[in-house]
Amino acid sequence: MQKDIYIRAACQISAQPPLSEEWLDAPVRYSEPYVRAMDPDYKRYLEPNVARRLGKLLKRAVLTARRVMEASGVACPDAIITGTGLGCIENTGVFLNALVREGEELLKPTSFMQSTHNTISSLIAIDARCHGYNSTYAHKGISFECALLDGYLQLKAGEASTVLVGAHDEMTPEYFVLLKRAGYLGGAPGGFGGETAVSMMLGRQRAGSLCRLRGVEIAYRPSADEAGRILNGLLQASRCSLDAVDAVMIGTNGHPRNDAVYAEMCPVLFPGKPLLRYKHLFGESYTAPGLGVYAAATVLHRQRIPGHLFVHAPGEAPRNIHNILFYNQFEGKNHSFILLSSCGE
Amino acid sequence: MDELILNLKREIIEVLNLEEVKPEEIADDAPLFGEGLGLDSIDALELIVLMEKNYGIKLTDPAQGRELFKSIRVLADYIRENRKK
Numbered sequence: 536m537q538k539d540i541y542i543r544a545a546c547q548i549s550a551q552p553p554l555s556e557e558w559l560d561a562p563v564r565y566s567e568p569y570v571r572a573m574d575p576d577y578k579r580y581l582e583p584n585v586a587r588r589l590g591k592l593l594k595r596a597v598l599t600a601r602r603v604m605e606a607s608g609v610a611c612p613d614a615i616i617t618g619t620g621l622g623c624i625e626n627t628g629v630f631l632n633a634l635v636r637e638g639e640e641l642l643k644p645t646s647f648m649q650s651t652h653n654t655i656s657s658l659i660a661i662d663a664r665c666h667g668y669n670s671t672y673a674h675k676g677i678s679f680e681c682a683l684l685d686g687y688l689q690l691k692a693g694e695a696s697t698v699l700v701g702a703h704d705e706m707t708p709e710y711f712v713l714l715k716r717a718g719y720l721g722g723a724p725g726g727f728g729g730e731t732a733v734s735m736m737l738g739r740q741r742a743g744s745l746c747r748l749r750g751v752e753i754a755y756r757p758s759a760d761e762a763g764r765i766l767n768g769l770l771q772a773s774r775c776s777l778d779a780v781d782a783v784m785i786g787t788n789g790h791p792r793n794d795a796v797y798a799e800m801c802p803v804l805f806p807g808k809p810l811l812r813y814k815h816l817f818g819e820s821y822t823a824p825g826l827g828v829y830a831a832a833t834v835l836h837r838q839r840i841p842g843h844l845f846v847h848a849p850g851e852a853p854r855n856i857h858n859i860l861f862y863n864q865f866e867g868k869n870h871s872f873i874l875l876s877s878c879g880e
Numbered sequence: 881m882d883e884l885i886l887n888l889k890r891e892i893i894e895v896l897n898l899e900e901v902k903p904e905e906i907a908d909d910a911p912l913f914g915e916g917l918g919l920d921s922i923d924a925l926e927l928i929v930l931m932e933k934n935y936g937i938k939l940t941d942p943a944q945g946r947e948l949f950k951s952i953r954v955l956a957d958y959i960r961e962n963r964k965k
Contacts, residue, residue, distance in 0.1 A: 584918065587897040641933045643895075643927040 540690045541744035541878065543697075544606035545735040545829045546599040548572050549817045550727070554602060556833055559841050562816050568721040569711045570818055572730040585662065590626050592705040593658055595732035599661045601700060601829060607736040607743075611710045613695035614668035615656050619683035619703050620675050622652030623709055633739045652682020657701050663806025668695065672785045677753060678702070679733075681827040683873065684751040686737050698737040702825020703728050716793065720819060726789035730859050733825040735832070741878050743850040746835040749773040756868050766804055766860075769872050780808060780874075781853040782840065786824065786863040788814040796867045805860070809853070810846040831859045835877045847873020881907075886958045892952075895930050896923050908953040916951075924949060936964030 550565065551558035551574045563573075575584050577594050580601075581603065586594060596617070604610060613842040629649040633642055648654065658668050672681035679702035686698035711728050715721030720728040737748060750769045757765060770776055783805045787794045801810060811834075817826040834840050838856055842848075857880050861873040889903035896919065910916035915923070927949060931937045937959065939945050948958050 583900045587899060588922070637933075641929050643929060644922055646924070689909075 538691065538693070538738055538739055539741065540687060540739060540748045541741055542748055542828075542832045542875075543609075543736045543738045543740060543744045544603040545745060545832055546602040546606070546732065547826060547829050548574065548599055549826055550729045551816055556837075557836065558816050558830075559833065559839070560786055562841075562843055565727050565818070567707060568715070568727050569706070569708070570727045570729050570734065571706065573799040577672075588649075589658075590623060590705075592623055592625065592649055592703055592792050592820075593649060593655065594733070595736070596655045596659060596701060596703045597662050599732050600663070600701065601735035602732045603699065603736045607697075607738065609697045609699075609736055609738065611663055611665045612667070612697040612699040612736065614670070614681045614686060614688050614689050614698040615660050615701075616668075616672070616689075617653075617656040617659075617668045617701040617703060618672045618674075618678035618680070618822050618825065619655055620673065620678050621672075621704050621706075621710065622671075622673060623649050623654055623705075626650045627837035628707055629710060643759055650675050655701065655759065659701070659802075660698065674869075675707045676863075677869035677871060678820050679828075680751065680753050680863070680869075680871040680873070683748075683828070684753060687748060687751050690737055690739065690770060696739055700735050700737060702731050704820045704822045706820055712880040720790070722790055724789055724791070726814055727818045727840075729820055730825070731817070731820045731822045731826055733822075733829045735825075735829065744878050745832040747876040747878055747880060749876050749880075750774065750872075752872045754870045757870055759800055762800060762870055763804055764863075765870075766872050769874055773874050773876075775858060775874060775876070777805065777808075780805070780858045781856050781863055782809040782811050782862045783860045784811040784813060784827050784844075785846070786814060786827060787812050787846065788819045790819075793819075793866075796864050800864070801862075804862070807846045808860075810824060811840065811844045811859070812846050813844065816843075821865075824861070824871065827863065828861055828875070831861055831875050835859055835875055838877070882956065882959060883960070885952055888952055888956055891930060891934060892917075895926050906952060908956075909951045911951060912949050912955075919949075931959070934965065935959050935962075937962050940944070 682711040689695040
């Protein structure tokens, strides 16, 4: 039995003003290669006894999760699923540095407990007192898409009726240096390395939702032909066509090595389609696609594509936005297609 | 305020991230766990590490820890008598 699935609410903390959609009309622009997230004043939102032990990544995760649970009226989702490339890398660094400094003795228990990837999902569950399905995907640049696919399948299979999906990554100065040395970030030309904290609630209730999630596909090293077949399969299964897709949100980030893959694939997969971007606003991180899906869902909900999202100036921006296809690739290996539609579709 | 007690309060505030608490707000005889500061078992582990790292006192008996962490004053008295640093 087919059951429609919706993104009921979404919330972000990133390089753009936190917990808001100000980026639509007044985006903050960056020219530096490394930008940390704009954190809200957590004292306004989190109780001192909750916040005191948490690193920034965990504060962001708990706060965005609480926000979407409140906005969607779901006090305890049936499943909590997180995608994270690096997990709690800041606490991992604190713990490992102490390990070296103290000769593997006298280690702080808090930084140890919070140095694992699955701390994020489990902490949200503890905070919300949820005892259901709890999972974490740590697959570098495809982590968020795996989490979203899991949530989508849980709902399709009827295993859950509400699923909280998150994309959470922090970028420490040390890790940025490593990515820069590897040529992944920090080059010229190139966009900036950023941090991601997105929570979104999936469910079956259409009223008040941001958009409909119609399908998720991931693929490993597909050729352009294979990617085309996967895309067509997604569109057919969703009873949609490429003609009905109003725009494609892609993961260009200004770095030649990354963008060359899009330059090769996009003209073959989506010829003539308006292309949208989001990493110029939110930066690059392993789970940045979570921010891309959040941005596309927001655009569908608001029924407006701001000019700064277009990769190329459009001849004419679509008036009614029915369908946005999200396409991301990581190092040319992991590719993902996500089809989002307005709630009326 | 006794210098050791003041230092101990500062160290506890730092190691347990009690950002909202000032040393003078912690009563010397108030219970650290349950009521008072409302610390929990993870905090107890942090305090055990603090005792060893800052004062060279190694606690191996959990029952001993329960007794020592009754209040700041009890803890300070024990440190005064047993410190190796």
